[in-house]
Amino acid sequence: MRCTQWHSGVIASLGLFLASPLWAWDGVVEKQPFEMDSFTTQSGETIPNVTVGWEAYGELNEARDNVILITHFFSGTSHAAGRYDQDGEPTGYWDAIIGPGKPLDTDEYYIISSDTLVNLGANDPNVTTTGPASINPDTGEPWGMDFPVVTIRDFVEVQRELLESQGIESLHAVMGASMGALQAIEWASAYPDRIERLISVIGGGVADPWLLATLSAWAAPIRLDANWNEGNYYDDEPPTDGLKEALKLVTLNANHWQWANETFNRDWADEERDPAQDINARYAIEQTLDDIAATRAETSDANHFLYLVQANQTFMAGHGNSLEKGLAAIEAPTLMLYSEKDLVFAPQGVRRTAELIEADGTDVTLETLEGNRGHLDGVLSIDQASDTLRAFLQ
Amino acid sequence: MRCTQWHSGVIASLGLFLASPLWAWDGVVEKQPFEMDSFTTQSGETIPNVTVGWEAYGELNEARDNVILITHFFSGTSHAAGRYDQDGEPTGYWDAIIGPGKPLDTDEYYIISSDTLVNLGANDPNVTTTGPASINPDTGEPWGMDFPVVTIRDFVEVQRELLESQGIESLHAVMGASMGALQAIEWASAYPDRIERLISVIGGGVADPWLLATLSAWAAPIRLDANWNEGNYYDDEPPTDGLKEALKLVTLNANHWQWANETFNRDWADEERDPAQDINARYAIEQTLDDIAATRAETSDANHFLYLVQANQTFMAGHGNSLEKGLAAIEAPTLMLYSEKDLVFAPQGVRRTAELIEADGTDVTLETLEGNRGHLDGVLSIDQASDTLRAFLQ
Numbered sequence: 204m205r206c207t208q209w210h211s212g213v214i215a216s217l218g219l220f221l222a223s224p225l226w227a228w229d230g231v232v233e234k235q236p237f238e239m240d241s242f243t244t245q246s247g248e249t250i251p252n253v254t255v256g257w258e259a260y261g262e263l264n265e266a267r268d269n270v271i272l273i274t275h276f277f278s279g280t281s282h283a284a285g286r287y288d289q290d291g292e293p294t295g296y297w298d299a300i301i302g303p304g305k306p307l308d309t310d311e312y313y314i315i316s317s318d319t320l321v322n323l324g325a326n327d328p329n330v331t332t333t334g335p336a337s338i339n340p341d342t343g344e345p346w347g348m349d350f351p352v353v354t355i356r357d358f359v360e361v362q363r364e365l366l367e368s369q370g371i372e373s374l375h376a377v378m379g380a381s382m383g384a385l386q387a388i389e390w391a392s393a394y395p396d397r398i399e400r401l402i403s404v405i406g407g408g409v410a411d412p413w414l415l416a417t418l419s420a421w422a423a424p425i426r427l428d429a430n431w432n433e434g435n436y437y438d439d440e441p442p443t444d445g446l447k448e449a450l451k452l453v454t455l456n457a458n459h460w461q462w463a464n465e466t467f468n469r470d471w472a473d474e475e476r477d478p479a480q481d482i483n484a485r486y487a488i489e490q491t492l493d494d495i496a497a498t499r500a501e502t503s504d505a506n507h508f509l510y511l512v513q514a515n516q517t518f519m520a521g522h523g524n525s526l527e528k529g530l531a532a533i534e535a536p537t538l539m540l541y542s543e544k545d546l547v548f549a550p551q552g553v554r555r556t557a558e559l560i561e562a563d564g565t566d567v568t569l570e571t572l573e574g575n576r577g578h579l580d581g582v583l584s585i586d587q588a589s590d591t592l593r594a595f596l597q
Numbered sequence: 598m599r600c601t602q603w604h605s606g607v608i609a610s611l612g613l614f615l616a617s618p619l620w621a622w623d624g625v626v627e628k629q630p631f632e633m634d635s636f637t638t639q640s641g642e643t644i645p646n647v648t649v650g651w652e653a654y655g656e657l658n659e660a661r662d663n664v665i666l667i668t669h670f671f672s673g674t675s676h677a678a679g680r681y682d683q684d685g686e687p688t689g690y691w692d693a694i695i696g697p698g699k700p701l702d703t704d705e706y707y708i709i710s711s712d713t714l715v716n717l718g719a720n721d722p723n724v725t726t727t728g729p730a731s732i733n734p735d736t737g738e739p740w741g742m743d744f745p746v747v748t749i750r751d752f753v754e755v756q757r758e759l760l761e762s763q764g765i766e767s768l769h770a771v772m773g774a775s776m777g778a779l780q781a782i783e784w785a786s787a788y789p790d791r792i793e794r795l796i797s798v799i800g801g802g803v804a805d806p807w808l809l810a811t812l813s814a815w816a817a818p819i820r821l822d823a824n825w826n827e828g829n830y831y832d833d834e835p836p837t838d839g840l841k842e843a844l845k846l847v848t849l850n851a852n853h854w855q856w857a858n859e860t861f862n863r864d865w866a867d868e869e870r871d872p873a874q875d876i877n878a879r880y881a882i883e884q885t886l887d888d889i890a891a892t893r894a895e896t897s898d899a900n901h902f903l904y905l906v907q908a909n910q911t912f913m914a915g916h917g918n919s920l921e922k923g924l925a926a927i928e929a930p931t932l933m934l935y936s937e938k939d940l941v942f943a944p945q946g947v948r949r950t951a952e953l954i955e956a957d958g959t960d961v962t963l964e965t966l967e968g969n970r971g972h973l974d975g976v977l978s979i980d981q982a983s984d985t986l987r988a989f990l991q
Binding site: 245246348350352354409410411412413415416417419420423427428429444445448451452455460461463464466467468469478479480481483485486488489492509510513516517519522546549552 | 639640744746748803804805806807809811813814817818821822823839842845846849854855857858860861862863872873874875876877880882883886903904907910913916940943945946
């Protein structure tokens with residue numbers, strides 16, 4: 204199985220050449236399910252029939268020691284790089300750095316990524332996840348809010364099972380942005396012997412009070428929508444209006460005022476309806492943000508959103524009583540990339556995380572990302588870190 | 598009337614001494630109504646029976662040339678300084694700078710402030726305002742969303758009528774924070790011959806796209822609450838949950854991550870309910886922000902909130918087609934105080950406003966406010982600008 208996901212059909216028969224590929228990875232990706240009969244959370248709750256989607260780029264070498272795990276952000280999926288169709292364009296969020304000859308070089312590394320539990324895109328055909336929208340086999344109904352709370356550490360444990368199913372015991376690197384950084388940090392803290400390099404992008408070692416409050420504000424519109432109905436909406440109208448507002452807040456907070464003011468103007472949404480004359484008239488930027496949110500809402504699930512909020516809120520490296528201990532457990536050389544304009548993960552917290560990892564002598568490189576997107580520069584402007592990434596991975 | 602508001606009862610009989618007060622202003626404030634038979638908005642809509650509350654500190658001199666007008670922020674009222682009861686504590690938002698011997702010296706200046714139209718605190722006994730929650734005399738019912746859209750310029754025009762009713766034709770200074778800064782800027786742009794000094798705190802010349810989007814996000818939870826019912830809730834349950842969420846967003850955006858992280862920790866709201874085990878468990882910071890919002894919601898009106906959002910969104914100095922012209926119209930020496938951490942009024946926009954006012958030779962002083970509150974440092978940390986204010990007013 205581990206050879207077929209990076210190239211479909213015909214190429215699979217050439218498995219004997221895979222240790223030294225004849226061609227560079229051509230960007231065609233196949234999403235595959237990873238199934239577990241059951242998964243027990245760190246809190247001790249057992250979830251039957253857990254399935255998550257995964258995809259990979261490049262090939263696993265015989266020593267199985269060329270693996271880079273990519274962990275995804277809050278509204279992300281396992282689709283970090285590549286195209287699903289031979290004729291399509293690459294649509295991965297980190298295509299800029301993953302591919303043949305790129306810093307995360309698919310000629311050299313086997314790069315794997317999986318959908319988390321409670322992935323936001325429960326209704327996205329390219330996402331496979333288990334969460335509140337999944338059927339609880341004990342009842343035959345969707346779990347709704349009866350689904351157990353899951354944490355970043357649970358996400359890591361699912362990934363560990365996935366990797367072990369492919370005989371992978373150690374990682375050349377683990378890398379993720381935002382919620383992906385939390386997973387990467389947790390990997391390096393929980394399994395220091397397995398992680399050779401940690402790359403944390405626009406994330407920190409703990410959900411600080413600002414992030415707790417920000418996530419709380421994101422969740423609120425969903426619970427405010429009467430259609431949410433305590434999470435029981437799978438036989439009825441879903442809380443789409445609330446979910447849209449939640450997603451709009453994510454877009455706004457994950458960006459920065461520089462982006463808004465350089466991208467938009469004060470045009471009205473409808474040139475015949477002046478907001479100074481009509482209390483229901485709006486500005487174009489409002490309409491655009493609503494349209495973006497509406498598109499994302501189509502493939503998202505509101506309960507999954509709430510579970511992701513909780514997973515992020517409960518995060519502290521090591522999931523114990525001490526952030527210092529959780530970060531001291533990290534032994535892997537660490538690269539932290541962040542933005543001083545980040546309005547989600549406060550830069551102060553990122554710098555503090557670096558200090559705590561470094562406190563016992565672990566090597567940490569801390570670099571800023573430039574751009575006008577704030578938090579999102581960690582996803583959209585990652586190419587500026589290409590040289591740093593290339594050097595760090597060698 | 599103009600002599601009695603700063604001191605009640607007995608002192609009024611000493612009117613002959615008022616030009617040279619026997620005692621310093623003792624901080625007792627009387628809120629008074631200013632009534633107009635009708636008010637016509639800049640858009641040409643006529644609103645009958647308009648009443649706003651006002652209060653003043655210090656005394657008006659005979660020349661009527663010692664007047665400082667204070668214009669209030671989004672969730673503020675005319676209560677900039679002083680106590681309502683002789684035995685109470687001062688409860689004004691700028692008590693730090695208004696009073697005997699303070700930078701806005703009540704021994705020298707007559708300082709007046711009024712509630713705006715559509716003031717948020719429609720249910721606050723210390724607020725008098727006219728807006729959607731007021732009775733439309735033509736129908737005998739609350740206006741609801743039939744109330745005309747009002748703008749910052751309309752707020753200014755009501756203040757102009759109030760001042761003229763006291764025989765005041767020019768202002769020693771006009772000063773306001775945030776939405777108050779918009780009013781102050783509009784005063785100086787619309788009536789350059791009447792304004793001797795402009796003090797704009799944490800505000801700029803225009804609602805930029807970032808602010809348009811931020812205000813849009815603030816308004817959304819109200820419209821999402823089923824009780825809002827297109828603004829028709831005055832005979833029913835008001836949209837309190839939506840209003841609370843709206844107010845929570847205001848609190849969060851008006852602060853800064855430094856404040857959140859220095860003020861709160863990761864304590865749970867209920868020490869027996871662990872958010873890692875219970876999807877409905879929360880953190881203490883969430884509960885605190887909700888409690889603050891709930892208290893404010895008690896005296897606030899949801900439709901008024903929406904009208905304030907619109908008033909702020911539609912603002913551009915001069916209310917014409919050109920920000921440059923609107924700001925070039927300002928002739929008064931200008932002091933602008935702002936925070937580089939402001940997440941509501943982007944510092945870039947504040948600096949640009951200063952440049953445009955200065956472009957034709959108008960004197961502008963631009964100073965930063967320090968603190969961990971971001972936008973709110975303009976209200977809560979104003980004392981640090983005391984020397985600057987004192988010098989600027991002389």
